[in-house]
Amino acid sequence: MNLHKKVSTLSKEDLVELVMDLVKGDENVKQKVEYKLLTPNDEVKASKQLIRKYINAYKRQGFISRGNVYAALKGAELVLQKGREKLVSGEEETAVHLGIAILSIVVEMLQFADDSNGEIGYIINESTTLIRDGSSLVLLSSDHHKQDSIFQLILKEAMHKRYDDWSDFRHELLDVCTVYSARSSARQMLEKTLDKLLTQASTISSWSSSYDQTILKELQFKILERNGELEEANQFINQNLEFENFREMAIEKAIENADFSFAVKLCEDGENNDIKYLGLVKKWKQYRLQVYEAQDEVEKQKEILLEFVYDNEYDAYGRLKDLYPAEKWKTVVEEIFEVLENKSDHLPYVYEYMAKAENRGDKLLKYCKESPMTITELYPYLTDDYPDELNQLFTEYIRREAERATDRKMYRNVCRKLKIYQKACGESIFQEMVNELKQTYQRKPAFVNELDKIK
Template sequence: MNPSNPNTASRSSEIDLHTILSNQNKEELIKIILDLSDDYPDIEKLLLFKYTPQKDEISTAKKLITASINGAKRKGFIDWRQVGPALQGADLTLQKAQVKVEKGEWESAVLLALAVMPPVVKMLNFSDDSNGSIGDVMNWAIRTIDDAVTTSLPNLNDKEKKGLFDAIIKEALKAHYDGWSDWRYALLKTCTNYSPAKDLRIKLEKQLESLQSGPESTWHDRYEKTQIKLLQFEIIERCDGADRAERFIYENILESEFREKAIALELGKGDYKKVIQLCLDGEEANKEYRGLVHKWKEYRYQAYEMIGDIEQQKQLARELLFKNEFSYYLKLKELYLPNEWNVVLNKIVDDFNKMDYQPSVYLSILKEENLTAELLAYCQSNIRSIIDLYPYIIKDYLEEVNELFTKYIEYSAEEATDRKKYRTVCSIIKTYKKACGTIHSHKLIGELREKYKRRPAFIEELGKIR
């Protein structure tokens, strides 16, 4: 054995510890564990949680979760740095729940995951969850519940299924989800797995109808109504067959989620004319929502492709191109013969040049087509862009690139007033050196040294350029 090898030493100490513990009697081992628990209270909590009898595991889990949260509070608030430690009890509980799912102990898994959710969602009221850890744990709990429910369906009797259904729906309807309804609807979505059972379906639908009876005065109210309709659709699709599901889709076609389902349905059937009409209707109905209009246009383009309508593809591809979608530039180019394309390209470039502000797709086109003169003109109007665009134009316009870099560096040096900004100027000079060579960069550095000799911090940073 090599004593200088830390891994060997570590294994040796583990063997020694195992040997020592093996030589102790039961009473001595109990004493060792109790002494450690006195010195390290977290060990006591973990041992109690891990080895507690099944009948007590939920109450023990709740105590562990609460202890972790309370231990992380400072003056009633949990700083973002303490959110991780605050969630330690919840993490351990969900790890245990996952093991339960794998072992087929589905009821225990669901109840453990449900035990996590109330205290963790309430943490949002007194925590800085900038890194999203609380949301991650809530989503983990829901995934665990869903895994337990879906894998248990063929294996549980009706009474056992009803018990889990009641536990989940009871949690979903609690007031602490009023401000965080996505988790409420995620839990109710899990309950739709039980909807083939007539009595459970009736109970779930009554709860959904009750939730739907609320006001519809705000965007959030309307959002919640849509989530409820999607759950109702889930039940119908699961229990009533494709025809009834399709009728429900068209009964709710004004909801964008259902319009998208209808489009997918008609695409599957190959009814592309119906897809086009659904998209046109959607563009009109949702004209105040640019994201939705864009989505319907993309689906419409897909339908035009399927029916081979070249003229409509050209028109719509150009329209989407000017919405900053470069993929439609490539599609548009494929729709023209090579001898037609130059005229179309020149018109596209001219139209972009008429805009007050050129989007990123314009530069992508110039680079794709190697339009160096237009790229140079863009750099001259947007001098900062020379840093990124010089590789595309330097072969044809070395002198102009050198001039643009010099102007940009001189301007940046004039604006620089502290060491951080001086470093930024030096970073630009390094790029300039890479682009135009050592002679040009050293000449400029010399001029800057002379001009700013009363700025020692700047002179020092310039001296670091190699």
């Protein structure tokens, strides 16, 4: 049955009767119908009441468990749906009001609800999108009073104390405010607000403070970009190079303009300034490598790529190798192996990677001696040239694993490794090991039972 088609044929009287029957039978249907019939004057107020009603209904001792969060957000979902309908019907101002109504209440839910499933975060993102979309439509109108009113509403919400512990949501609202910055009055208010927040953040020494400063600076930059002030935007970038994103923008712009000497200086300054932050130092070196590639500076490329190899970057190995003729590379790769062997007490993963790529069984044997468990994966590289050493390493490894095994799960794990041992060292040696283990652990019947299952 096509229910929609059948219902559409009902008379007005029959529809009213049907709706009233549904309302009488289900309190939730009654609430939805009442919400649909609200007048514009009271719908924002009623929307807040509806959101809170569902939230309060699922609180247990002041907390909403993960399983109840979805149901507690039903009111917010209904209001969000209405907000989207308002956008379609040309009531963007009301849509923004509804978006803020949702956001202002749901953000506070984070203090007393388990949002492990991300359902609250989803509603917050959707309500912010509603505010953003509504703002874009508000700006298309010629009603400057409406524009000023909505801008001030969003800015006021952004500066509410509820966002003191949720600065990302504050930043999202401030980002929406930047779309109004073409209006001088709005821009002045927004810039004053950003300056105030920057001053507050600069007085605190913490990672979150540095993060906040970066985002606020990016919002200031966005205002310049939105208003087509390109020269001022470029100056702003160069004035804020202590912030990672702005240094990155400056470097990319210098590379784009083929100003390679300036790009290198920006990279080197970044490496010196951020010496305490290894991730950033590496980023600036990667950019410097990019510049040297653009300049075809082979020797300088080699220097950086070699640093990356020593820093366990296996991708750099292939790129470095491509810069050398085959005969010269033989000498270079030996030097790299030697440095890695003497650099620390532990051979890094790049050592194994290089040894496999270079088909160096001698180096892989050394790696397996240091990390015996890798013998189960690397044995194919050793079977031809180092059968005796392979057998000794594998035998010692199996014996150690068997000695550590204390339950059936661990016994089975030993047996799985024995199957690999069988492939690596041959049937006769494998059988000798199985018999040895049965004899050694005859008082562990579960272990012997698992050994008997091996074929």
